[in-house]
Amino acid sequence: MLPLLSLKEKAVRILQNYADDLRKRLSHIKLAINQLENLLKTNHSSNSFYTFKLTRQLYFDWQNWLHFLKEKHGFEEITNLQNLRENMPTKIDYNEALYGMYRLQSTYRLDPAEMSIGLLRGKQYRCKKFGVLEYLMMGSVFYLDEKFQGAERWFKLALENYNNESNSKKFDIFGLSNEFILKLLMKAAQSSGRYKAALEYANKAQNLNQSQTFWHQQIPRLKKLSSIPEVLKPEKPNHFLFKPACRMEYPAKKYLRCHLLHYSPFLQLAPIKMEELNLDPPINIYHNLIHNEEIVLLKTLSNPHLKRSMFFTSANEVIEDFSNLRTCKTMRLKDNAHHNLMKNLNQRVMDATGLDVKDSEELQISNYGIGGHLYEHQDSAQSTNSSFWKYGNRIITALYYLSDVEQGGETVFPYLDLRVHTQKGSLLVWYNLLLNGTCDWRVTHVSCPILKGDKWIATKWLRENAQMFIRPCPLKIKPPQEYNAKIIDKMFMNENL
């Protein structure tokens, strides 16, 4: 955020210089106009002094004026502005931010009018109100995703704001007019089957611009469509589980307890506070397991190396653009990045879980910004034919929360009715595998989109082989209920209708 603000400051300074230059030029030109006008007012064509003066101005001065007008100006400022572009947000940054906003609204079903003034789920935040352009962009994302009623709501706000704008001239540079917004409204209303509303928009536009043949063609067509009984077209269904899962209210769990772990000599001195969150499969949170200084150190070590997380296709090709499935920045910290810190963090994972960190993956640091999320997934791998398997599957995930998040950002296990709020300093641990080593679908989880704040986590995945003699694999286990995608997903998807 800070680099963006300083970029904006620099751009403003350059534009101010440019505007100063233009103002100076304008005052010169006004001077020339005044001189010529004065001369015309005092018309003494018979006076030879006057004739001389006029001739001089129109010959000698005029040449200089032409020269002045042809001069290239603002060249330096334009070059400076172009140079700034290198550090400015890219198309990917912009799309990521825009889709982040879209994700927030559609996940939490925020009211567009409230969202645009920073009122998020009943809490008012200080922010700059959305303007016409933001409303239009939000509407366009809804439109592109075939959510036409949502698009119409945003376009309506855009029109209202455009009409209330005292200086709508400022939109000319973007080719924007109220007629253009009415066209978008008409298209959105028509696409959702609201033909009467579409006709109203078209009528309004025609009143603004009688000469446009476009509207003359639309009106009879829409009149015809709106004469038959209106049936709203159903919205495109949502394919993501995380959206309903993140807005669901989960019932409080019973029969869970807190413990103090003190089974080793060290833990006798400093017992770990453990809170059970789920019994089968086991999910626990261990409190105050990482100190503030360690958190600061982790952020400092990782920050310069964080990269937008990439997604791979099934053919292992990188999807270059930002991903709508995982929007956060990540990096891996090697154990030698800071020997003592890593050793201590590993030791605490071992103390909490009783498992071995031998052959575990390097610590992954992730940072989610506004709208950042991770869609539903399991951490264990289903396939058996990759180098991933050298040390066995990911038996547990141990996740240190390195920040609190004001709103959103919870880790949710939708099939277990479990929402875990980020708690700075705590370690969340869950088993990804059943005792017989097969993946446990019940621990499918999501990281909900961030509404306010930013989320930092450090994740350690422990591997199965190192636990061979610690967590023996019984010959027989009581299998959990079979995964039945149809029943379970319907449970969530229905909520989305």
Ligand SMILES: O=C(O)CCC(=O)C(=O)O
């Ligand atoms: O951010 C979270 O809460 C979950 C992260 C996660 O599931 C992962 O990195 O695999």
Ligand SMILES: [Fe+2]
């Ligand atoms: Fe995960």
